[in-house]
Amino acid sequence: MLFQACLRSLSLCAMDSPSQELQEQIETDREMAMKLQAMADNSRMISALGCFTCLLCKEECSLDKCLTEFKCGHRLCKDCSLDFVESVIDHGTGSASDLSCPEVNDEMKRCGEPMTEEQLQLLLTPKQYERFNRLRIRNLSFGEDEERIECPIMVNKASCGALFIIGKDQKKVTCPTCEKTICLACMAEAHTGTCEEYQKWKAENSQADEKFVQFTQKENCQRCPTCKAWGKLGPGDGCNCIRCQTRQCRSQTSFCNHCGQLIKSTDHSMSGNAHFGIHGSYATGCVNKPNPGSV
Numbered sequence: 001m002l003f004q005a006c007l008r009s010l011s012l013c014a015m016d017s018p019s020q021e022l023q024e025q026i027e028t029d030r031e032m033a034m035k036l037q038a039m040a041d042n043s044r045m046i047s048a049l050g051c052f053t054c055l056l057c058k059e060e061c062s063l064d065k066c067l068t069e070f071k072c073g074h075r076l077c078k079d080c081s082l083d084f085v086e087s088v089i090d091h092g093t094g095s096a097s098d099l100s101c102p103e104v105n106d107e108m109k110r111c112g113e114p115m116t117e118e119q120l121q122l123l124l125t126p127k128q129y130e131r132f133n134r135l136r137i138r139n140l141s142f143g144e145d146e147e148r149i150e151c152p153i154m155v156n157k158a159s160c161g162a163l164f165i166i167g168k169d170q171k172k173v174t175c176p177t178c179e180k181t182i183c184l185a186c187m188a189e190a191h192t193g194t195c196e197e198y199q200k201w202k203a204e205n206s207q208a209d210e211k212f213v214q215f216t217q218k219e220n221c222q223r224c225p226t227c228k229a230w231g232k233l234g235p236g237d238g239c240n241c242i243r244c245q246t247r248q249c250r251s252q253t254s255f256c257n258h259c260g261q262l263i264k265s266t267d268h269s270m271s272g273n274a275h276f277g278i279h280g281s282y283a284t285g286c287v288n289k290p291n292p293g294s295v
Contacts, residue, residue: 057077072101256276
């Protein structure tokens with residue numbers, strides 16, 4: 001009502017033919033009154049929706065901007081929620097209190113209501129959630145019959161590294177991350193026979209694998225991109241397309257003799273193709289290895 005009365009007063013002043021300076025002042029006041037009216041309307045809308053005071057930034061926010069609500073009733077806005085959990089992940093110890101309600105009462109005691117797992121998964125990226133779980137496991141107190149281990153299994157040339165708790169009397173355990181079964185006596189992938197026999201077999205096969213790799217490099221063998229079998233062109237084979245004859249591929253897969261890349265059927269003998277160049281599959285090189293014989 002105040003704003004409407006102000007607008008009516010300004011309209012009456014405008015009808016009395018005031019000076020240009022006064023007219024400009026009236027117009028300025030009119031615009032200000034309209035802005036105040038809009039702010040009041042917006043304030044009433046927020047009140048209708050409901051609002052809260054963010055614990056950290058202390059700003060009044062509409063409920064639709066609340067991202068974290070603890071069971072104690074305290075709330076954090078979206079920006080503060082994200083900043084809060086990122087700070088804990090970067091600097092926290094992994095204890096349950098790290099991600100608890102930060103409200104402090106008059107006696108300087110923290111509220112401490114913990115976040116739920118659902119809230120954690122909503123706020124954290126998968127990598128952050130995994131990192132926080134590792135912090136939590138490292139911070140756990142273990143019983144006399146429990147211990148913490150790190151998965152030693154190699155996955156894609158890197159250690160899995162997942163942390164989990166086992167009983168000290170366990171012989172084998174399956175990693176919840178890579179799903180490989182681990183022999184807890186020698187901390188290797190589960191095996192038959194004794195650990196000594198397995199380690200001896202592993203060492204012998206490791207040497208054989210290394211020799212085989214050296215052989216494939218020396219003979220310029222290539223691996224089928226589909227079934228992973230090794231292949232090599234024989235003497236006198238002019239075409240540089242290897243057609244895989246294994247039971248899985250059944251001559252349906254062709255790959256380059258120079259680099260091992262999968263070759264389309266249209267690139268097999270066609271000259272001027274993208275992979276072999278102007279000489280087609282009879283070329284002495286390819287787009288990935290123009291000079292295959294050079295180091």
